Amino acid sequence: MTDYWILAPIALPLMAAVLALLVRANLRAQKAVVLTTLTLACAASVALLAECGSGRIVTLAMGSWPAPYGIVLVADLLSALMLVACNGVALVVTIYAFRQLTDEEQGAFYHPLSLLLLLGVNGSLLTGDLFNLYVWFEVMLLASFVLLTLGRKREQLEGALKYVALNLLASMLFLIAVGLLYGKTGTLNLADLSSKLALESDTYLVETTGILLLVAFGIKAALFPFFFWLPAAYHTPPVAITAMFAGLLTKVGVYAIMRVFTLVFDLEQGMLGHWLVWIAGFTMVVGVLGAAAHFEVKRILSFHIVSQIGYMIMGLTFLTPLALGGVIFFVIHNMVAKTNLFLVAGMIERQCGSTDLKRTGGLFVKEPLIAGIFLISAISLAGLPPFSGFWAKFSLVQAGFEVGDYLIVGISLAVGIMTLFSMTKIWGEAFWKSLPEPEPASPSGSAGRISWWMMMPAIFLACMAIVMGLVSEPFLAVMERAGEQLLDPQNYINAVLQMKGGGS
Numbered sequence: 001m002t003d004y005w006i007l008a009p010i011a012l013p014l015m016a017a018v019l020a021l022l023v024r025a026n027l028r029a030q031k032a033v034v035l036t037t038l039t040l041a042c043a044a045s046v047a048l049l050a051e052c053g054s055g056r057i058v059t060l061a062m063g064s065w066p067a068p069y070g071i072v073l074v075a076d077l078l079s080a081l082m083l084v085a086c087n088g089v090a091l092v093v094t095i096y097a098f099r100q101l102t103d104e105e106q107g108a109f110y111h112p113l114s115l116l117l118l119l120g121v122n123g124s125l126l127t128g129d130l131f132n133l134y135v136w137f138e139v140m141l142l143a144s145f146v147l148l149t150l151g152r153k154r155e156q157l158e159g160a161l162k163y164v165a166l167n168l169l170a171s172m173l174f175l176i177a178v179g180l181l182y183g184k185t186g187t188l189n190l191a192d193l194s195s196k197l198a199l200e201s202d203t204y205l206v207e208t209t210g211i212l213l214l215v216a217f218g219i220k221a222a223l224f225p226f227f228f229w230l231p232a233a234y235h236t237p238p239v240a241i242t243a244m245f246a247g248l249l250t251k252v253g254v255y256a257i258m259r260v261f262t263l264v265f266d267l268e269q270g271m272l273g274h275w276l277v278w279i280a281g282f283t284m285v286v287g288v289l290g291a292a293a294h295f296e297v298k299r300i301l302s303f304h305i306v307s308q309i310g311y312m313i314m315g316l317t318f319l320t321p322l323a324l325g326g327v328i329f330f331v332i333h334n335m336v337a338k339t340n341l342f343l344v345a346g347m348i349e350r351q352c353g354s355t356d357l358k359r360t361g362g363l364f365v366k367e368p369l370i371a372g373i374f375l376i377s378a379i380s381l382a383g384l385p386p387f388s389g390f391w392a393k394f395s396l397v398q399a400g401f402e403v404g405d406y407l408i409v410g411i412s413l414a415v416g417i418m419t420l421f422s423m424t425k426i427w428g429e430a431f432w433k434s435l436p437e438p439e440p441a442s443p444s445g446s447a448g449r450i451s452w453w454m455m456m457p458a459i460f461l462a463c464m465a466i467v468m469g470l471v472s473e474p475f476l477a478v479m480e481r482a483g484e485q486l487l488d489p490q491n492y493i494n495a496v497l498q499m500k501g502g503g504s
Contacts, residue, residue, distance in 0.1 A: 006060045006073050008044035009083055009122040012037050017115035027103055030111045037115065038091040041122070045087045049080035053478065057495035059128070067128065067496045068189035074128035076492055077482035078328060082125050082255055085332045089247035089339050090118050092457040097240035099451035100346050105238060108150060114244060117143035124252050128496055130181065130188040130264075133256065134174050137220065141167050144249060147241050148233060159233035166229045170219035177212035180205065191496035193264045194489060210265045210272055214257070221253030223313065224282040227306045231290060234305070235298035239346030242298060246305055247339040251331055254312045258327065262486040263493075267319060277317045281411050284310030288418040297345045297355040297430065300422055301338065304381065307419065308334050311412060315396045318403050324483030326395030329476055333380065333388040333468060340377040340461035344370060347450055347458070348430050357426065362435035367450065371431045373462045378423035380465040383416045388468035395476060 016037035023029040051058055052075055062071040075083070094114065101110060120140030127133050141164070148160040182188050184205055185196045200206055215226070222230040230250070234242050267273035287307025291300045312334075315327035345355055347370050352360040364371045380387035383394075393416060400409035468475055485491065 003060050006058050012041045013115040013119040017112045020112040034111045041087045045083040049084050052077045052080040068187045068192035072128035073126045079125045085335050086121050093244045096454050096457040099453040100240045113143050113147050121248050156236040159236040162229045163233040170216040173212045174216035177209045180209050191493040217253050217256045221250050222306050231302040234302040243339050243342035247335045263489045280310045280313035281408050284415040288415045291422040295357045301341050318399045321480050321483040323399035324486050325480030328479040330392035333392040336461050336464045337377045337380045343458045344374045357429035360430040361433040364431040373458045376462045382420040386469045388465045391472040
């Protein structure tokens with residue numbers, strides 16, 4: 001495989017976003033552009049995964065400037081797995097959005113902005129440079145801020161302001177850390193930074209920049225205590241937009257923490273690793289308690305995004321191949337299950353006219369297929385067998401026992417029980433009880449009509465949760481190999497620093 005193919009996940013959404021803007025007066029043409037582009041991006045990501053799965057680390061130096069002087073794109077097994085998952089989620093949610101969003105909402109720059117968001121995500125996953133990671137984060141922030149305000153409702157604007165205010169703080173801290181590192185080391189290439197900071201005698205500089213980056217990435221990932229922007233913002237836009245955010249944005253923050261704090265900084269040195277364990281625990285607990293306290297489906301699911309991020313960070317602190325493989329499995333499982341739960345929330349809203357549980361009901365009898373899709377995704381999120389969530393949590397719990405972190409493992413198990421409680425609450429209110437009288441009217445005027453454009457993506461994701469659960473061994477084996485690569489980054493460093501201009 002030619003290494004220039006690593007450009008495809010970045011070039012495709014960029015060109016398609018421009019093309020979608022040019023044909024924005026024709027919604028049918030926009031849909032054709034975005035559907036074709038996302039299909040090609042998924043195919044390119046799968047091809048890249050096959051190449052990285054063979055043991056290669058694919059690199060490309062832009063402009064024939066070799067590392068560490070130029071812009072470098074790097075794909076290892078972790079990057080490739082994340083690319084496949086993120087582009088797959090984007091494709092599935094876009095198909096769902098064709099019917100969930102009105103023509104007016106789709107015509108108001110939705111498709112160009114969603115492509116711009118995916119551009120930022122793919123760029124973040126492939127960059128080998130800390131400053132370019134900052135740039136891609138800003139691309140995501142710009143696109144997501146505008147998408148949050150799509151519809152221009154008061155609650156959307158309020159949520160978007162909270163979202164952008166805290167994320168701008170994260171950007172400022174990120175940029176300060178970048179400046180400090182460059183001033184001291186003269187490089188921002190991740191592989192070069194890893195080599196130079198390993199020899200750095202100024203531990204104060206290393207720990208300070210590490211804390212700044214951890215806070216910046218923690219805000220992006222919605223870690224405690226910086227999580228409050230997420231439940232304040234994610235419930236406000238249309239469900240198709242929230243589902244895209246739930247599947248992509250916080251997971252890129254987790255990816256950044258995994259990449260930087262295994263390649264550049266050492267969590268086993270200093271206090272960073274110790275703090276991160278407690279941050280993970282508080283993130284799990286606060287998120288699940290927030291979900292238990294609310295009675296609106298999108299708010300409940302938004303708080304559960306926070307809670308599930310805690311599991312991912314908990315696994316990172318164990319620093320074993322099993323733990324990191326479990327984290328990667330957990331991230332991808334969560335992208336599948338959480339995205340699907342938001343898709344179901346949109347169907348509940350279409351059927352009942354609301355996602356307030358007090359105004360919903362009767363869907364088990366009226367829409368048994370939707371009930372089945374919800375049940376699979378909810379049980380998977382709670383971590384019960386035989387679905388993907390069970391094996392994701394099982395691998396993290398096993399890794400925690402192996403390293404002797406019994407307290408945080410106990411907290412994670414208790415949070416799993418509370419997660420099941422929240423899912424049971426949604427099941428009992430939206431599906432099991434009778435619909436309150438009088439039945440509220442659907443705001444779109446289409447209550448009772450769920451398009452197959454909405455149903456098929458949810459069925460596909462539910463099937464993925466089943467497959468990842470029933471055939472978990474090969475998935476876990478690949479992801480444990482990715483964890484081994486993270487713990488032994490020398491191959492990554494060599495692949496980047498020994499490359500020639502134009503690709504290796």
